Amino acid sequence: MTAPKSLSPDTLAAQGLGWITQPHHDIAPAIHPASTFERAGDGSYPGGRVYSRDQSPAYDQAEALLAALEGGHQALLFPSGMAAATALLQALEPGARVLAPRAMYWALRNWLIELSARGHIAVEFYDNADTAGLTMALDALRPRLLWIETPANPTWEVTDIAAACAAARRYGTLVAVDSTVPTPVLTRPLALGADFVMHSATKYLNGHSDVVAGALVCREDTPTWQRARQNRALGGAVLGPFEAWLLLRGMRTLYPRVRQASASALAIARAFERDPRVAAVLYPGLPSHPGHAVAAAQMQGGFGGMLALRVAGGEGAAIAAAGRLQVFKRATSLGSVESLVEHRASVEGPGSLCPPDLLRLSVGIEAVEDLIADLDQALG
Incomplete structure (x- = not known):
């Protein structure tokens, strides 16, 4: 049984969407450690799954809950926030231009600079709180992706998500928001016009310093999203079943x-x-x-x-x-x-x-x- 969609996000999170594990009607979700799934005699898969690298049932409830909380089409779990961010950025076309904030998670900023130096992308930086300057940069550069982090770690400047998305839309620029700090409790970037939301799920989503994880959520299914999903599957950047279970437990509070x-x-x-x-x-x-x-x-x-x-x-x-x-x-x-x-x-x-x-x-x-x-x- 799944909770009614009319319930508040607080209730959906606390009850994990109201999912009850069958056949024993468990209130606490089960852990699914299986790595592979049995074929039927005719070669088909009656359980709908082939291999757990990208089809593990361990992810289902946590991904569905996060997508619901963010108001998104679909969510994907990763073994870290960096894995989530890199899966999305590597889904861009070779040489794509990325516009990123000056104040942002330092490891991702350094990785963007490294990718740019290798010629995989072309990265430019903007001042987080300067909406006019960001609009001018979008007009001049017309990037493939605009990356936003707000409030910005660790100096906590604020970027106007709705204004940035409106400016980006003129050029078909995709917008991804690192929403690790506000979480869907405080901000829902997809409702403000963003295409993707990224979380270092290690932080607030888990909330107990016992899991390293990441997540992506999309507003709609697009070729870029499909490539990010494929990057997870083929690159093997997947979360373990026990870590997925701990993450879900953390999300409920x-x-x-x-x-x-x-x-x-x-x-x-x-x-x-x-x-x-x-x-x-x-x-x-x-x-x-x-x-x-x-x-x-x-x-x-x-x-x-x-x-x-x-x-x-x-x-x-x-x-x-x-x-x-x-x-x-x-x-x-x-x-x-x-x-x-x-x-x-x-x-x-x-x-x-x-x-x-x-x-x-x-x-x-x-x-x-x-x-x-x-x-x-x-x-x-």
Whole structure:
């Protein structure tokens, strides 16, 4: 039995679309480890599946749930967010021009530059928050794909998705949005005109720091989508059955986790916005943030659980403050139940565009009073 489509996304997520495993009517979904499937005597496949590399039943429920939450035609799971992004980018024609944001996930940015250097694509970069500049770049370059990441990691600029999609549509430019940070809880890019949504499902979708996974969702079935699907099948970039099961389990608590993290992040941003020990708080939920109006229009119900503090005193003061934190854990990643902190410039290394005084905070679901107190003592 499947839940009625009229139910709210919160309910669909909590019940995993209401799927019940047969024949025992299990509430918890089963794990499907089979790698291959039996043929009938006439050579046909009565179960409709040939081989699990691209037809595993382990993916069915998680993919269907994510497609429903994003309002998309179909979703695909991958073994990482990078695998999802590369499957889509490699589905473009050789030499295709890609327009990407200056502030974005550093590993993907470096990979785009590497692909461009090899001649596989031609990449150009735009300023995330400059809608007029982005429109001019689209007019001048007419790229095959526009990549958007909003709010942008780790400086949290905001890109107007609807305006960007409207400008891109004039030239038949495809639009893909990395929606890892807002998730479908806060933003649904396909409804704003995007063609594809990408998630590092390791982060909020899973939400427990125990799975590395990625996902793509399409607005409609197109040749580009079919090539991305084929890239997964032929390239073998598939998720294991237990990881798919853990991801689905995490997605069932997505809505309360994201809402709690968003509320706590806003409280932290307000607490330190005028603190003299902090040079700047970067969070689109603050009215003082340059992208607040756009964020308020395209992020419904909160502004996300990610923010950054630029520590007064510069790089040394920021690193020292991170070292004094006791509740926040010093670790890479984001979007889980525990709060994390990173000095991103150190992590990204030479060539990082991240300010050296910046600490990136991923706010979890702990008591916000404990998180604020921890930051307060760490700042000295």
